[in-house]
Amino acid sequence: MTIMPEALTQALSARFGDRFSRTEALRAQHGQGESYHPSAPPDAVVFAETTEEVSEIVRLCAAERVPVIAFGAGTSLEGHLSAVRGGVSVDLSRMNAILRVSAEDLDCTVQAGVTREQLNTWLRDQGLFFPIDPGANATLGGMAATRASGTNAVRYGTMRENVLSLTVVLPDGRIIRTGGRARKSSAGYDLTRLFVGSEGTLGIITEVTLRLYGLPETISAALCAFPSIDQAIGTAIAVVQLGIPVARMEFMDPGLIAAVNAHSGLSLPTTDTLAFEFHGGPESVREQVAQVQALAQDNGGHDFSWASTPEERNRLWKARHNAFYAIVSRRQNARGWSSDVCVPVSALSECIRHTRHLLAGCSVPAVILGHVGDGNYHVVFAVDPHHQGELDEVAAVNKQMVLKAIALGGTCTGEHGIGTGKIAYLRAEHGDAVDLMATIKQAIDPLGIMNPGKMLPLS
Template sequence: MTFPPDPLPDRPLPPDLVAALVALLGPRFTSAAAVRLQHGRDESYHPPFPPDAVVYPHTTEEVAAIVRACAARRVPMIPFGAGTSLEGHVAALRGGVCLDLSGMDAIVAVRPQDMDATVQAGVTRKRLNAHLRDTGLFFPIDPGADATLGGMAATRASGTNAVRYGTMREAVLALTVVTPQGEVIRTGGRARKSSAGYDLTRLYVGSEGTLGLITEVTVRLHGIPETVMAAVCPFPSVAQAVNTVIHTIQAGIPIARVEFLNAHQMEAVNRYSRMNHAVTPTLFFEFHGSPAHVTEQVEVVRALAADQGGADFQWTATPEERDRLWAARHTAYYAALALRPGAKGFSSDVCVPISRLADCLTETEADLEASSLTTTVVGHVGDGNFHVLFVIDPDDPAQREEANRLNERIVARALAMEGTCTGEHGIGYGKMSHLEAEHGDALAVMRRLKRALDPDDLMNPGKIVRLDL
């Protein structure tokens, strides 16, 4: 965890840039303090770093014009979608202009025969799925928050469905990107595979706005499953719950979702969502497929859970009960914050090979139980990813120091197990200190890449890698 750098002194935008942006956008340019503050913060503990102005483009051409105007005057640019990131991605660490892309919300094309769609960057995942409802298709990447597709591509988001449907890395077919020089490029096409040159699509997916601004996204779609069944099962211990997941994955069962919540998180969920689950390590499951196939999956997983002490395996196929179960999981973050009203949360985000998950989680739980901090654990354990949420007063130096100490241990443990410091949240500036330990000399290559594409360091500067070392 990296705590915030000291803010730079206020630097007003060049008057000629303000005039150019007002001429281009009219009332869609603002320097109002409240709007700037809103666009300088995300959902995490990170304090706000407001930009100097906020603009609301509606087209790729407007984005390109804004970028050219800012680049000519060496003014930083920070993209903003829904503001749901967790590592300070939207903080204007050096001031500059924030480009709020939420108004770019057109669904450009849906192609049911090819099972793909093209949308502007500001379209949210829920809006896309509502639009797709009559096609028999859906977009499966579900990070929990109703994030924008542009933001999800920029952070390489994943979430609860990743174990079956993959992450944004697999979901994105092509992008429209505005480069730091204001050029508009299209990466990739709609073919399901290609060997044509460098894979620029994968370069920009996960680049967090540091190499260019994503304005359109073409994504893969999937057929809505004929049958969906959800289940919940408590376990006597963390190891037994995780071993059930490992055996399920190793058995080749195509489970759609499997989520882990530790005892503290289950207590928070019960209070917040008015449920009465056992306060013990618990797995939430979801199964997709034909009726016969789903029934077979459920029976096999129930048997595997029973072998690990999960005797109270309960399932439901009714949409109402299923939605209620997953609503409780999706509000787990806010449920944990409610354990200490007025506190803030920051979340670890490690991911390890599935065979090391039980060891990693068990050792982490021991660390947490020995600490005085309020913490909870949730995990997309089907792909080895879990989050420890530290619920702290960020103005209390002792709590910050203890949270930092625990987080350093969690990351070091994951890296020692050949894992990663972030499975899905990304780096922002919050995790920059861990990149060198994870990537070693490869970090220098990332820095050279950033310098080659954005030599003036204007695209979301101070995130992922720094050029002012």
């Protein structure tokens, strides 16, 4: 554990005034995300408002070899925010300016603290939107740092495909820009992709340039119930293999449906369910709907329920996005343990069946949900964080689920990231490539001050 030098405390306090704090409550808030991971508070919190201020903070911390942890909305799930070695949390939430929007080029540049909902509210009157939707109202800097995706990924991809360039403060305080606004480039190493998904271990992202999309002329959404998980996933696989450009295709198991019904006042059938959303022109949407409905019926799907108005669609997706809280709230004093894996879609049914078998023998309440169009699914456990037996039981289930996914050619995390929660599985997935990752980390951050203890086993 790093002990914060008094000289650094005085320097940060003198420079940032009341935007520098060592209060216990604020430090505790900045030492934990949304999940079960225990809080590990930083020694101090600084609220930055510009890239240059972030650079100043990092330079001061580097001089004293004090760790630096970037903080956005605090919605991460794998322990990314815990100050496992103490240090300074740099809160970017006040860096919330939309710097530029180009409707002609379908791109924009925002500060890292802008949230996805804030950006889409700003863009709506221009007929544009940013589609990456991880559920939580996360900051775009945090979404880039964790390579987030979410419910729209089956059509629009992930942050990896939708970030054009970044402004990053390096561990020595230098400020770099990783690219321009061109849609392609062959110039040099792809530094943008290096920092997207780096989880704050190589630098702090302070500005993000993003791809934008035109708002669809027509949007339609539907739910379909299935007699079994195999029939539901079989439908999802068929949709992907036929290239039907659905915007969203979400799987929800009966336990999740029951929790969502109770939490959001819905009355959906408690069975294995797929939720779809279709984007495009009127004729294109009608064609997509007809194709998907036929495939679902061939696989035993029934009780199609249509959300035809914006209010109905928003209610449906809000209920889906609140699934994490719906599950956790059903158990008093519980915390959420959400784990995700991603596999090739052809292996999805086998992997989910295996997970469901694991959960049948688990005493901790849990549900399965997922962005099945791209092979990504989640298990959310409502766990008592003070009951070590429960934590051990869930850890064992999680391990078997992850190793099964890796064995089937998948990954230990499709979108949550590594943080501290998935470090143990990185080498199982990447083998000796982890050593190259460590070499890159050492070259860029030789002092090891950028979010230490995350992602890499030896960082």
